[in-house]
Every structure is written in structure tokens, then in C-alpha cells.
Amino acid sequence: MRRLSERATRIVRVRAIEHRVAATRQAAAERRITELLGIASRLSTLRSGLGMSEGATDGQALNSMSEMIQRLRRAERDLARPISQAEAHHQHVFAVRLAARSREDGAERLRDKAAAAEEAAAALREGSSRISRKTSRRRP
Numbered sequence: 001m002r003r004l005s006e007r008a009t010r011i012v013r014v015r016a017i018e019h020r021v022a023a024t025r026q027a028a029a030e031r032r033i034t035e036l037l038g039i040a041s042r043l044s045t046l047r048s049g050l051g052m053s054e055g056a057t058d059g060q061a062l063n064s065m066s067e068m069i070q071r072l073r074r075a076e077r078d079l080a081r082p083i084s085q086a087e088a089h090h091q092h093v094f095a096v097r098l099a100a101r102s103r104e105d106g107a108e109r110l111r112d113k114a115a116a117a118e119e120a121a122a123a124l125r126e127g128s129s130r131i132s133r134k135t136s137r138r139r140p
Contacts, residue, residue: 005118008111015104022097029090036083040076047072 050069
């Protein structure tokens with residue numbers, strides 16, 4: 001019976017490692033989304049900061065400002081796809097982490113069950129190895 005308990009303990013260790021790996025991957029996916037959203041925010045801030053300036057400006061400055069605004073809009077538009085892909089990846093990794101956690105919990109329950117069965121068997125063996133003595137009743 002001890003072997004079953006030891007095996008269950010090893011399985012719990014493996015499942016815990018799998019869960020930690022999945023949690024690390026989920027954290028990396030969350031960081032990636034945060035980074036992409038930060039980049040999108042910076043692009044938006046840059047674009048909104050490129051407005052018409054007060055005073056006289058020449059055509060070349062207006063043309064370059066207009067071109068920069070178009071490039072920033074294109075960059076924001078092109079960033080939408082990687083953001084959606086990162087969010088889809090995050091959802092997948094989150095589901096994998098939940099499944100790993102569920103397997104870890106199941107392995108812990110099996111380990112606890114094996115340990116309880118082992119303790120019950122040990123108590124039964126201990127009880128069966130006692131010498132049974134009949135008590136004599138003395139009458140006064």
C-alpha cells in the first residue's frame with residue numbers, strides 16, 4: 001500500500017509542476033497583451049499630439065505632419081490583429097492552466113485517499129497483531 005501513496009505523491013509533484021508552467025505561460029500571455037496595449041496607447045498619444053501648430057507653417061511641415069499622422073493610424077490599425085491574437089492565446093493558455101489545476105487537485109485527492117487507506121490498513125494490522133486476552137471475572 002505504501003507504493004500507492006508514494007506513486008500518488010510523485011503524481012502530485014508532476015501535476016504541480018505542470019500547473020506552475022501553465023501559470024507562468026498565462027502570466028507571459030498577460031504581459032504580452034499589456035505590452036501591445038501600451039504600444040497602442042503610445043501610438044494614440046503620439047497621433048493626438050501631432051496637431052496643427054499656432055502660427056505660420058510651410059507646406060513641407062504640413063505634408064510631413066500629415067504623413068506622420070497617416071503612418072501612426074496605419075500602425076494602430078496594424079496593431080489590432082496582434083492584440084486580438086494575443087487575447088485569443090491568453091484565453092487558450094488560461095483554459096490550459098485551469099485544466100492543469102483541476103488535474104493537480106484530482107491528484108491531491110487521490111494522494112489523500114491513498115494515505116487514508118494506508119493509515120486504515122496500518123491500524124487494522126496493528127489491531128490484528130495484539131494478543132487477545134480474556135478477562136476473568138472474579139466475584140467478590
